[in-house]
Amino acid sequence: MSEIHSGTLRARGIHAMDYDRSTITPGIVHLGIGAFHRAHMAAYVDSLLAKNPSWGIIGASLRRPDTRDALQPQDFLYTLAIRDASGTKPRIIGSILDVLDANTQRAQLIETMADPSIRIVSLTVTEKGYCHDPSTGELDEKHPDIVHDLAHPETPISAPGIIVAALERRRQRGLAPFTVMSCDNLPSNGKTAGRIVRRFAELGGAGTDLADYVQSVSFPSTMIDRIVPATTDADRSIVADITGFDDAWPIMTEPFTQWVIEDDFPAGRPPFESVGAELVEDVEPFELMKLRMLNGSHSTMAYLGYLSGYQYVNEAIADAGIAKLVHGLMTEEAMPTLPMARATLEAYRDQLLARFANPALKHRTWQIAMDGTQKLPQRLLGTIRDRLKAAQPFPRLALGVAAWMRYVTGIDEAGQPIEVKDPLAARLRQIADEAGRDPEKLANGLLAVTEVFGTDLPQVAVFRDTVTNHLKSLLENGAKEAVRRLG
The missing domain is CATH 1.10.1040.10 (N-(1-d-carboxylethyl)-l-norvaline Dehydrogenase; domain 2)
Structure with missing residues (x-):
C-alpha cells in the first residue's frame, strides 16, 4: 500500500483537489495546526482555491512537531473522512502547503508572517494558548510564556508573542498589518484575541510605535462548529482500506460544518461565503x-x-x-x-x-x-x-x-x-x-x-x-x- 501523494490521487479515483496545487501560493498563516483546523477551515479554503489560488495555508505547530512530521512525507496532503450512519466518504485536502515547527523554525515562522503576501493569521491554539485569565479575558501578565516573551521578544514562544513579533517586523518594513482571525471556542474570540495581543504590545513596545501599530490590527470574531474526534489507529486502517493509501494522520469528522465570520478584513480575504461560510456584522x-x-x-x-x-x-x-x-x-x-x-x-x-x-x-x-x-x-x-x-x-x-x-x-x-x-x-x-x-x-x-x-x-x-x-x-x-x- 502506497503513501498518499499528490501525483497518485486522480489515478485512484479519490475526490481530490480540483486545482493545480503547483500554482497555489500562501495568503494565510495558521497557528495551531491541529485536527480541528484541518477538518474545518482548511477544508473551506481547499474548496475555494480553484478560483482563488493566492490563499494557500502555511501551518505552524507551536508546541510539538507531530503534525509536520506526519504530513511532510505526503506533501502535507491528508484525508478528511466524513462519517455518518451511511458510511465514510474520503476527501483529500491540499490547502496546507507547509507546516512549520515553532520550536525549531521560529525565525522562519515570524519571517513568513511578515511577508506581504500573508494577509490573514488565524489561530486554533485552544483556550490555554491565549495565556489569559479565563475569568476576566485579560492577558495573564504573570504567565511563564508571557514573562519569557516580554524578556526575549526576538524568540517568543507564546501565540501573542509570535503575533506581535511578526507585526513589529511588518511595522519596521512599512507594511500594512495582517488580520488576526481567532477560530477558537472563546466568547467574542476576536475581541479576546485583540485585547490580549494589544496588551502584550503595550507591555513589550514601550517607547516605540508598536502599540499604536497593533491598535490598527483587525481581529474579527468567528463562530466555528464541527465535531472532530481524535484519530485512532483503527481510523487509519479504515481510511487505508477505502482509499488504498497509508495516510499518517487522516482526520475523522461529521457531515455538519458551520462557520460564521465577522466581515472585517482590511488586508483582504478570500470569498469564504462562496464555500458556505456566513459573513455577518456581529458574530x-x-x-x-x-x-x-x-x-x-x-x-x-x-x-x-x-x-x-x-x-x-x-x-x-x-x-x-x-x-x-x-x-x-x-x-x-x-x-x-x-x-x-x-x-x-x-x-x-x-x-x-x-x-x-x-x-x-x-x-x-x-x-x-x-x-x-x-x-x-x-x-x-x-x-x-x-x-x-x-x-x-x-x-x-x-x-x-x-x-x-x-x-x-x-x-x-x-x-x-x-x-x-x-x-x-x-x-x-x-x-x-x-x-x-x-x-x-x-x-x-x-x-x-x-x-x-x-x-x-x-x-x-x-x-x-x-x-x-x-x-x-x-x-x-x-x-x-x-x-x-x-x-
Missing part, C-alpha cells in the same frame, strides 16, 4: 448560541457520561436520562438566555441532538472533558450568571458543574483512576485529596479556584448550595442515579 449571537447549547451540553454530557461508564457521546445520549437532561438544559436553561428567535433555537437544538447520536462519529467523552478549567467559564458559568440575574433556576447546569467537580477528583465510580488532562490538574487533585468524599469541603475547595469561578459566584448562596447538593448526590448515588433524580 456574538451565533457564538453565544453555540457556546451555551452545543458546548455547554457537550461538557455536561462528557462528565456525566464518563462517570456513567460511557466512552462515546453517542452512547451517552442514548441513555434516556442523559438525553432528557440535555434536552432540558438547552430548552429550559440555555435558550431563554439567547437573543435569537425561538424557532431558530429549537431547530438548532434538534440538529444538535441528531449530531450527538451519530453512531459513526466516535467522539470520546474523555476528550471533551479535557481542560475543564478553561472551558467551564464560557460553556456553563456564563449561562448560570444570566439565570441568576433573571432569578431563574439552573438545576441541570449546576449538575454539569458538580459532575466536573466529581470528575476532577481523579477516581471514577469503580475506584479506578481518571486521567484528568487540565492545566490545573495537580492543584485540583490536591483539593480533592484534602476534601476526601466530603461534598461540602470538595465544593468549597474547588469554588475557591478563582481562575474558574471568579470571586462572584462563590458568594452566591443559591449557586453554592445547588452545586454542593448535586455533588453530594453524585458522590453518594453515582452519576446515573443523580441524573434520574433530577428528573
